[in-house]
Amino acid sequence: xxxxxxxxxxxxxxxxxxxxxxxxxxxxxxxxxxxxxxxxxxxxxxxxxxxxxxxxxxxxxxxxxxxxxxxxxxxxxxxxxxxxxxxxxxxxxxxxxxxxxxxxxxxxxxxxxxxxxxxxxxxxxxxxxxxxxxxxxxxxxxxxxxxxxxxxxxxxxxxxxxxxxxxxxxxxxxxxxxxxxxxxxxxxxxxxxxxxxxxxxxxxxxxxxxxxxxxxxxxxxxxxxxxxxxxxxxxxxxxxxxxxxxxxxxxxxxxxxxxxxxxxxxxxxxxxxxxxxxxxxxxxxxxxxxxxxxxxxxxxxxxxxxxxxxxxxxxxxxxxxxxxxxxxxxxxxxxxxxxxxxxxxxxxxxxxxxxxxxxxxxxxxxxxxxxxxxxxxxxxxxxxxxxxxxxxxxxxxxxxxxxxxxxxxxxxxxxxxxxxxxxxxxxxxxxxxxxxxxxxxxxxxxxxxxxxxxxxxxxxxxxxxxxxxxxxxxxxxxxxxxxxxxxxxxxxxxxxxxxxxxxxxxxxxxxxxxxxxxxxxxxxxxxxxxxxxxxxxxxxxxxxxxxxxxxxxxxxxxxxxxxxxxxxxxx
Amino acid sequence: xxxxxxxxxxxxxxxxxxxxxxxxxxxxxxxxxxxxxxxxxxxxxxxxxxxxxxxxxxxxxxxxxxxxxxxxxxxxxxxxxxxxxxxxxxxxxxxxxxxxxxxxxxxxxxxxxxxxxxxxxxxxxxxxxxxxxxxxxxxxxxxxxxxxxxxxxxxxxxxxxxxxxxxxxxxxxxxxxxxxxxxxxxxxxxxxxxxxxxxxxxxxxxxxxxxxxxxxxxxxxxxxxxxxxxxxxxxxxxxxxxxxxxxxxxxxxxxxxxxxxxxxx
Numbered sequence: 001x002x003x004x005x006x007x008x009x010x011x012x013x014x015x016x017x018x019x020x021x022x023x024x025x026x027x028x029x030x031x032x033x034x035x036x037x038x039x040x041x042x043x044x045x046x047x048x049x050x051x052x053x054x055x056x057x058x059x060x061x062x063x064x065x066x067x068x069x070x071x072x073x074x075x076x077x078x079x080x081x082x083x084x085x086x087x088x089x090x091x092x093x094x095x096x097x098x099x100x101x102x103x104x105x106x107x108x109x110x111x112x113x114x115x116x117x118x119x120x121x122x123x124x125x126x127x128x129x130x131x132x133x134x135x136x137x138x139x140x141x142x143x144x145x146x147x148x149x150x151x152x153x154x155x156x157x158x159x160x161x162x163x164x165x166x167x168x169x170x171x172x173x174x175x176x177x178x179x180x181x182x183x184x185x186x187x188x189x190x191x192x193x194x195x196x197x198x199x200x201x202x203x204x205x206x207x208x209x210x211x212x213x214x215x216x217x218x219x220x221x222x223x224x225x226x227x228x229x230x231x232x233x234x235x236x237x238x239x240x241x242x243x244x245x246x247x248x249x250x251x252x253x254x255x256x257x258x259x260x261x262x263x264x265x266x267x268x269x270x271x272x273x274x275x276x277x278x279x280x281x282x283x284x285x286x287x288x289x290x291x292x293x294x295x296x297x298x299x300x301x302x303x304x305x306x307x308x309x310x311x312x313x314x315x316x317x318x319x320x321x322x323x324x325x326x327x328x329x330x331x332x333x334x335x336x337x338x339x340x341x342x343x344x345x346x347x348x349x350x351x352x353x354x355x356x357x358x359x360x361x362x363x364x365x366x367x368x369x370x371x372x373x374x375x376x377x378x379x380x381x382x383x384x385x386x387x388x389x390x391x392x393x394x395x396x397x398x399x400x401x402x403x404x405x406x407x408x409x410x411x412x413x414x415x416x417x418x419x420x421x422x423x424x425x426x427x428x429x430x431x432x433x434x435x436x437x438x439x440x441x442x443x444x445x446x447x448x449x450x451x452x453x454x455x456x457x458x459x460x461x462x463x464x465x466x467x468x469x470x471x472x473x474x475x476x477x478x479x480x481x482x483x484x485x486x487x488x489x490x491x492x493x494x495x496x497x498x499x500x501x502x503x504x505x506x507x508x509x510x511x512x513x514x515x516x517x518x519x520x521x522x523x524x525x526x527x528x529x530x531x532x533x534x535x536x537x538x539x540x541x542x543x544x545x546x547x548x549x550x551x552x553x554x555x556x557x558x559x560x561x562x563x564x565x566x567x568x569x570x571x
Numbered sequence: 572x573x574x575x576x577x578x579x580x581x582x583x584x585x586x587x588x589x590x591x592x593x594x595x596x597x598x599x600x601x602x603x604x605x606x607x608x609x610x611x612x613x614x615x616x617x618x619x620x621x622x623x624x625x626x627x628x629x630x631x632x633x634x635x636x637x638x639x640x641x642x643x644x645x646x647x648x649x650x651x652x653x654x655x656x657x658x659x660x661x662x663x664x665x666x667x668x669x670x671x672x673x674x675x676x677x678x679x680x681x682x683x684x685x686x687x688x689x690x691x692x693x694x695x696x697x698x699x700x701x702x703x704x705x706x707x708x709x710x711x712x713x714x715x716x717x718x719x720x721x722x723x724x725x726x727x728x729x730x731x732x733x734x735x736x737x738x739x740x741x742x743x744x745x746x747x748x749x750x751x752x753x754x755x756x757x758x759x760x761x762x763x764x765x766x767x768x769x770x771x772x773x774x775x776x777x778x779x780x781x782x783x784x785x786x787x788x789x790x791x792x793x794x795x796x797x798x799x800x801x802x803x804x805x806x807x808x809x810x811x812x813x814x815x816x817x818x819x820x821x822x823x824x825x826x827x828x829x830x831x832x833x834x835x836x
Contacts, residue, residue, distance in 0.1 A: 041684060043729055044632075044640045101710050104698040104761065106718055106725050113712035137639055138725060145696035145754075180677060182594070209635040242611070245637045300610070324639075331638060331656050334611070443623035487628035491594035492678040495627040 001422040002185045005415060006035040006154060007408045009173055009189035010401075011161050011216055013038035014047035015136065015390060016372025017195035018143035019096075019397030020404070025150040027405035035154040037176055037187060039211065039497065042157060043144045046197055046209040050136020051324065052250035053120055053128025053387035054394070056093035064125040066090040071564060073388060076122040076279045077352075077381025078524035078534065079566040080229065080542070080559055085359045085377045087562065089395055096394040097129050103146040106131050106138055108321065118321075119253045120387045122279035122571070126253075128387040133248050133324045136390055156187070160497045161215055162429055164192070164368070165417040166223045171368035172417050174219075175425045179497065182490025184426050186417040191367055191404035194220060194355060195397065198373040199508050200233075201501075202457075203348035204450030205303070207236055207246035211501075216374045218504035220355045221511065225365050226544040226555070228376040230353035230508070231515035234384055234525050235459050237283040238308050239347020242301035243332050247308060247344060249386040251325055252276040255313040258287070259341065260295035260306050274571040281383040281525045282571060284346035288459045291345065299343060307341035346459050350389060352380045352525065353512075356544055361400035367407075371400040378542065381559075382524020434496055439484030442499040445476055449502070449509060452476075457513055462529040466517045473509045474551075480506050511545045514552045519543065536566050581607035584659060586617055588629065589669045592678050599676075601667075602626070608659045615643055615654035618668070618680075631680035638794060641730035644671050645680050651732035651792040671735035687734055690747050694755035694773055699766030717762040724757035724802055726795045733789035733799050745778040749789035749799035752780060756802040759809065767809075775810040783807075 008024050010017050013036055024034050036042065057064045069090040074081050101107055101115065108116045108130050120128035131138045147153060159176040165186060166172065173188040199214025200206045221227055237258070238247040252258070258276050260266045270286040271278035278286075287306050290296060296304040310318060310325075318326065318338060329337045354376035361369045361377070372393040379392055456469035480503055487495035521535035522528050541556040583605050591599040604625050606617045615633055622629045632642040636655040643654040646669040648662060659666075674682035733749040734740050740748050747755075755770045774780050780803055789799040 040634060040640075040642070041688070041729075044634050044642050046635065046640075048639050048728075049635050049637060095707055098707060098710055102698065102703050102707075102763075104758070104763070106722050107713075109713055109715045109718055111715065113714045113717075115710055132722075134639065134726075137728075141725065141727075146698075148692050148695070149697050209640060211634045243636070328637060331658075332613075443627070485627075487630075489592055489594060489628065489678070491592055492630055492681050494630050495622075 005188040007033040008191045009035045010193045011037045012195035013042040014045035015393035016397035020401035023398045023401030024405040037156040037159050039160040048137040048140045051133050051248035053130040054390040055387040056097045076385040080381030082560040083562040086379050089379045092395045093391045105142045121277045122385040133322045164219045164223045170366045186422045188415045188417045190408045190415050193400045194370040195372045196374045198351040203453045205244045206348035213501035214508045226356045226546050228356035230512045232352035234350035235284040235346035236349035238344040241299045241305040241343040244347040257309040260290045271571040278571040305343040305345045308344045309341040310337040369400040371396040436484045439482035440479045442502045446502045470513045511552045515543045584608045585665050587667045612659045614657040630678045641728035644730040651736045653794045673740040690751040694751050696754045711763045721757050721760040732792045736788040736792040753799040753802040780806045
């Protein structure tokens with residue numbers, strides 16, 4: 001089987017992956033052989049869907065400070081974030097904003113030409129740096145364009161990673177399918193960076209792109225790398241009904257309101273101080289409570305919803321800063337938000353958990369780094385603040401790129417993947433999965449998974465529902481062993497890659513639900529109806545899920561606390 | 572999250588799709604599928620219905636389903652569209668779906684973007700200026716009106732619709748195309764950029780701006796309102812100014828070196 005080799009291979013081409021590639025190239029002074037592998041064309045990654053802002057402290061003269069940013073992040077995390085990691089994160093954030101600015105980012109500006117910022121949920125200072133309401137998109141285009149300056153970086157576009165290549169306890173690269181030729185190829189590397197994003201397509205009602213399927217996290221899990229804090233999934237309060245498409249927190253940052261069917265600003269009851277700008281976990285719970293108590297509206301799709309009202313935002317501001325919200329309202333709900341409010345409900349949006357890394361983005365496996373949403377350092381703990389994810393991708397993408405580059409510079413050994421491993425993977429993909437004559441329909445499995453997760457692993461959880469979900473997921477896991485790929489072509493076989501994605505999702509669903517069952521408290525985005533309060537005595541700790549024969553094995557490690565002692569979270 | 576079941580009204584629509592596999596010797600063909608269409612259903616959802624329920628070998632690209640990733644460009648009923656941003660009810664009862672034009676076919680609706688992306692790279696789509704990696708602790712000021720000079724062109728999602736609709740791309744394989752030319756202008760119009768002359772030399776060529784006949788189909792199909800036709804016209808204006816400027820650079824003879832021979836003739 002064919003094998004190629006590089007110094008560094010980066011899997012995933014979102015903000016974290018591209019930022020890692022550029023940083024590795026800068027550190028290596030153009031002398032390192034760097035490759036990016038993406039299952040999509042590079043600039044199609046889900047990071048383009050980030051909308052509202054990127055948090056960083058820019059105006060200390062006006063009262064902001066990294067200390068405040070750190071505290072907001074830690075309080076928002078319900079004290080599950082590692083405080084040493086957060087302190088480093090907020091310190092490196094401002095430089096990323098300016099770097100992007102130098103590279104061409106069209107940041108929105110104040111009248112005097114300096115970079116503008118807007119308020120965002122859970123932040124005590126308006127520090128969400130923005131470019132209209134398509135921040136992630138412009139950041140991606142800026143990095144994508146700038147990457148061309150740092151050529152030669154070898155780009156494997158539309159190559160799907162099937163697994164990590166781990167031998168003798170060292171990560172030696174990955175195995176991937178070149179979708180255009182259908183060939184399975186070993187891509188050996190001295191250092192591998194996983195930046196494959198989240199796993200939100202566990203859910204049917206979600207803000208995520210169809211392609212966010214946790215491929216990197218699942219591959220790491222199979223290789224014995226633990227996944228951290230997987231029970232914490234963020235539901236964005238304002239997913240457009242019925243599609244789930246994201247309506248930015250910027251709408252509320254600019255003055256948008258949430259209303260129930262009585263026309264009340266119901267956030268008054270739940271977060272009287274910060275109202276619509278409370279953190280996302282709190283707002284999502286408030287919306288679901290309103291819906292459960294019958295103060296919502298009903299969509300023809302069967303989904304109930306509350307309203308996101310734009311009427312208090314000045315029209316000029318909407319046309320200047322929220323243009324994509326208008327485009328989305330008109331295209332996907334047939335409503336112009338200038339004229340009528342949009343129907344919203346909480347939509348699966350972000351995974352606080354991920355591949356467990358240390359503060360340097362290194363995993364427990366030698367030669368392997370992880371960054372962005374795929375990883376969990378953790379700076380987001382049990383609940384991420386809005387506008388902290390894009391900046392985490394940039395900061396930890398940079399750290400991972402730098403760490404991998406320095407590691408490679410320190411070693412002159414060549415690296416390769418054994419033919420035995422490659423042939424084993426070839427048999428798994430082409431004989432065991434592609435070769436089956438009859439079996440389960442992968443799309444049916446995905447549909448049942450979505451229904452299960454939407455129903456039982458949503459904003460509120462309890463023992464009964466989670467047990468039922470785990471039972472169902474184990475059934476899906478069994479059935480998935482005989483999954484059938486009908487399309488036999490080797491040319492751009494998305495039936496095959498789609499099936500591999502679904503297998504990854506089922507594997508990760510088990511980890512998420514199992515960890516959720518074991519965490520018998522309510523913290524951040526993990527709200528247990530049967531354990532409604534935070535329990536610092538028993539659960540002020542990170543969960544680590546390891547792959548074991550009969551399902552995930554969970555261990556716990558302590559949270560790093562530097563100077564902020566846990567206190568009650570009020571907004 | 573409880574979904575109450577509603578009896579949603581559906582209407583059968585016949586969707587004719589282009590089929591081709593570059594790895595097989597069989598010729599291209601069309602297959603027709605019947606899709607039950609609900610109110611609010613997009614073309615992408617219909618294509619997914621075909622793939623997931625009727626024929627898993629049907630192949631197309633898609634990802635964000637919200638009109639921002641640029642994956643799902645195609646030609647439907649003769650016009651370039653993003654599948655995810657197209658409502659089925661705007662397309663009638665009988666629909667024909669083809670891959671984008673002017674790019675090599677790979678499979679069904681999947682076309683090869685390599686030369687499109689190569690052309691984008693050619694125009695140097697990044698800030699060119701000497702101190703770009705210096706001064707990491709300060710910003711380059713830019714007034715809101717200076718941002719507005721290029722912002723609309725920065726909205727390009729590289730979906731390839733303009734490239735497919737462009738009549739020049741159809742006849743000149745080397746033509747840079749509306750997408751790349753617009754990106755050249757996007758950076759030229761950016762007050763932070765010093766790369767104007769470098770980029771003008773790339774676009775002021777036979778296969779560059781002068782091959783644009785101003786048909787305007789690029790602007791017509793752009794799903795993000797980018798207006799490539801306008802950007803290309805701006806580049807033409809700059810090119811004309813540049814050539815005038817270059818002529819002026821050849822200095823006239825200084826007055827004190829007047830040649831005597833002229834006085835005698």
